Each structure stands twice: as structure tokens, then as C-alpha cells.
Amino acid sequence: MITADSFPTPHLALRDPAQERQVLTFAHEQAAIAESLRRRLAPDWRRRTPPERVALLRRTCRIITEWRYNLAASAPGRLGAGIPLDAERFRTKIKPGQPRIDRLGYSGRLRTHTEDNPLVWDPDTHLYVGGESTPAHEIMLRYGQDAHERMDTAGAGDVLVNRVVLPSGRTLDGTTLVRGEEAQRIAAALVARVAARGRDASRMETGDYPVYLVTADPAARALMLDAALNLFAADQSLDPDHALPAVQAGRYLLVEAPEYYKGADASIRVLVVVVGALLTGRAMLLEQDMDLRCLVGGQDAATEMPADTSPRSA
Known part of the structure; x- marks a missing residue:
């Protein structure tokens, strides 16, 4: 079962009790949508063909995007100071x-x-x-x-x-x-x-x-997203020896290939945990700075992360 433990809070601004509750609640929201999607996909995942799995993952991405938009639309505001939250940016594709x-x-x-x-x-x-x-x-x-x-x-x-x-x-x-x-x-x-x-x-x-x-240009991001989904959906990724490496490699590609101006970090986290559970049978624990590790460190430094081998079952 996927729980909030898979989504450690990034401790964005925990000096304010109201903001602390907002951050902790978000971890539970991520866990809830991830577990719902895992339950939806798991029963038939291994019986599906790779193209069918890719189609399911694309549909899953759309569901996650809509979920993230709805959370933003109902949020009391952004953490910290600055420009007020604009929920539409969570479903506006990068132009x-x-x-x-x-x-x-x-x-x-x-x-x-x-x-x-x-x-x-x-x-x-x-x-x-x-x-x-x-x-x-x-x-x-x-x-x-x-x-x-x-x-x-x-x-x-x-x-x-x-x-x-x-x-x-x-x-x-x-x-x-x-x-x-x-x-x-x-x-x-x-x-x-x-x-x-x-x-x-x-x-x-x-x-x-x-x-x-x-961010990279649209053509490159589309190719990286396609590569990640096809890697997740490959028959070889069902093999225990290849499952975790597939999740790790696909995760890096997803972080490099956001589709929308806002919300990509949480959306990618949810998808990675869902796919990780499907392929490895474990509810993976994510690093709280997963996206920054990837984008600042680069592919060689950030494909594997310390928390990836945490022994937790889904």
C-alpha cells in the first residue's frame, strides 16, 4: 500500500503551523491519488502488452494533471511570499x-x-x-x-x-x-x-x-517523455533485475520533460511511486529534493538515489 511515507515533505516553511499542516496534508493527498491509481492499474498490468501499458500510463498522466490542478484551484495560497498562486498554470502546457x-x-x-x-x-x-x-x-x-x-x-x-x-x-x-x-x-x-x-x-x-x-525545447521533452513511458511499459521492466533500474532511468527522463508550467514536481512524484509499485512491488521512498538532484546534478549523478533501495512493500 502506498502511504504518505513515500512522499517526505520538503519542509518548505515549517515555522508557520498553518503552512506545516498544508505541507503535511499534501503528502497524504499525493499518497491517496497514487494508491488509487496503483489499485486501478495493478490487476491487469502484467497481462497487458507494452503498447497497452503506454496508453494506460498516458491516461494516468492526464488523471494526475487534473488532480494537481484541482488541488491548486482549492489551495488557500502559495507557501512564502511572491506572486499569488495561479491554478491555470497547472494545466497550461509549456509553449x-x-x-x-x-x-x-x-x-x-x-x-x-x-x-x-x-x-x-x-x-x-x-x-x-x-x-x-x-x-x-x-x-x-x-x-x-x-x-x-x-x-x-x-x-x-x-x-x-x-x-x-x-x-x-x-x-x-x-x-x-x-x-x-x-x-x-x-x-x-x-x-x-x-x-x-x-x-x-x-x-x-x-x-x-x-x-x-x-526547460528543454518541446521536441526534446516529448521524446524524453515517450522514452520514459515506453521504458516503464517494456516487458523487460517486469523482470526483478530490471525493474528498479527502469524506474530510476525513467524518473530522470520525466524530471527533464515537464509538460506544464506548474505542478510537474508533484505529478512526477506520484507517477514514479505508482510505476515503482507496479514494477518492483514496493512503495518507493522518494528523496524530498528529487527534482533538484536531477536537474542540478545531471543524469550521471542523479539517476540512482539513496532512498531507492528502502525495503518497503506495496
């Missing part, structure tokens, strides 16, 4: 020429406002300053540092592209890590894009020295 962009490094909006240490917007630095640190803030700082270190080690300058190898051996360009002057250009373009949607972008954090994660 050509308008990739999904995520910021790593200092994220003042993830700090907590307190009476003794208020969190305020600084128009000079274009950052939220003050407040008290939270685990989420520390995670984003750490992965920002890790991204800078990886780029320095690779001698990549200000742009580093994750090279993604498919099970077929074909190599594609995945997520791009960007910093420096190019990051400043991306930040300005992102602010303009948000404002063009009628949102208040005046307090989007663009200061400091961040690294931006920019």
Missing part, C-alpha cells in the same frame, strides 16, 4: 519559445516573516530581505551553490546544458543551467512575460547571483 524557468540561489520569498524580523521587499536589490531562514530557503541556496560549482568544474562559462541519454542511446539537450549576464536577460524576459499575463511582476526576485533552470 514553444516560452520555456519554464526556475530560479536557484537566494530566494527571500521563502524566508519567514516574524514580528522581530520582518520580511520586506527591497526595491534596490530586487529581493525580499529580512525574515528568518526556512529549510526551503536553505535548500534553494544549497542547490544554487551546487549549480555554480558544477558549472565552474565543467568550465562551461555561464551556460551549461544537461545532456540526456535515452535508453536507445540517442542523446538530447535537456535542461539548461544559466547564470551571469544571460541570467539577467532571462530574468528581465520572465518579468515581462509574467506582466503580459496581467500579473503583478513588480516584486519578482531578480537580484543577487542566481542560476536559472530553463
Whole structure:
């Protein structure tokens, strides 16, 4: 049985009891939809042909996307400060020429406002300053540092592209890590894009020295998604010796291939736990920073994760 134990909370901002309840409730919501899907797929999974399994997985992806949208639509708001939650972004597909962009490094909006240490917007630095640190803030700082270190080690300058190898051996360009002057250009373009949607972008954090994660182009993401689903659905993946490696390899491909602007992290987590249960017979335990491990570390560093061999049965 899949439980909330498979979805350890990322401790986004646990200094606020209300936000703590929101985060913990989300873990149970993920477990509930995952267990429901597992029960739906498990009885006939091994009797199905690989094409039938792929079709079932695509339908499962659509169900998960709608589930994630409904949760966002009913949520009281986002964790931390910043632009208010827009539920439509959870079912808006990433458009050509308008990739999904995520910021790593200092994220003042993830700090907590307190009476003794208020969190305020600084128009000079274009950052939220003050407040008290939270685990989420520390995670984003750490992965920002890790991204800078990886780029320095690779001698990549200000742009580093994750090279993604498919099970077929074909190599594609995945997520791009960007910093420096190019990051400043991306930040300005992102602010303009948000404002063009009628949102208040005046307090989007663009200061400091961040690294931006920019999704791959649509064609590459489609190929990576297809490869992941076909790997999950392959007869060979039913073999105990191949099941876990298939889940691990497919997981990395899914993280590199989000379809929507928001919600991909949770949706991918649910799908991975469902597939993991189907193939390995275990309710896999996910790392709380699974997506950042993949996107910042790259395929060689993040295909296998420490929690993957946790001995829990589904």
C-alpha cells in the first residue's frame, strides 16, 4: 500500500503551523491519488502488452494533471511570499519559445516573516530581505551553490546544458543551467512575460547571483517523455533485475520533460511511486529534493538515489 511515507515533505516553511499542516496534508493527498491509481492499474498490468501499458500510463498522466490542478484551484495560497498562486498554470502546457524557468540561489520569498524580523521587499536589490531562514530557503541556496560549482568544474562559462541519454542511446539537450549576464536577460524576459499575463511582476526576485533552470525545447521533452513511458511499459521492466533500474532511468527522463508550467514536481512524484509499485512491488521512498538532484546534478549523478533501495512493500 502506498502511504504518505513515500512522499517526505520538503519542509518548505515549517515555522508557520498553518503552512506545516498544508505541507503535511499534501503528502497524504499525493499518497491517496497514487494508491488509487496503483489499485486501478495493478490487476491487469502484467497481462497487458507494452503498447497497452503506454496508453494506460498516458491516461494516468492526464488523471494526475487534473488532480494537481484541482488541488491548486482549492489551495488557500502559495507557501512564502511572491506572486499569488495561479491554478491555470497547472494545466497550461509549456509553449514553444516560452520555456519554464526556475530560479536557484537566494530566494527571500521563502524566508519567514516574524514580528522581530520582518520580511520586506527591497526595491534596490530586487529581493525580499529580512525574515528568518526556512529549510526551503536553505535548500534553494544549497542547490544554487551546487549549480555554480558544477558549472565552474565543467568550465562551461555561464551556460551549461544537461545532456540526456535515452535508453536507445540517442542523446538530447535537456535542461539548461544559466547564470551571469544571460541570467539577467532571462530574468528581465520572465518579468515581462509574467506582466503580459496581467500579473503583478513588480516584486519578482531578480537580484543577487542566481542560476536559472530553463526547460528543454518541446521536441526534446516529448521524446524524453515517450522514452520514459515506453521504458516503464517494456516487458523487460517486469523482470526483478530490471525493474528498479527502469524506474530510476525513467524518473530522470520525466524530471527533464515537464509538460506544464506548474505542478510537474508533484505529478512526477506520484507517477514514479505508482510505476515503482507496479514494477518492483514496493512503495518507493522518494528523496524530498528529487527534482533538484536531477536537474542540478545531471543524469550521471542523479539517476540512482539513496532512498531507492528502502525495503518497503506495496
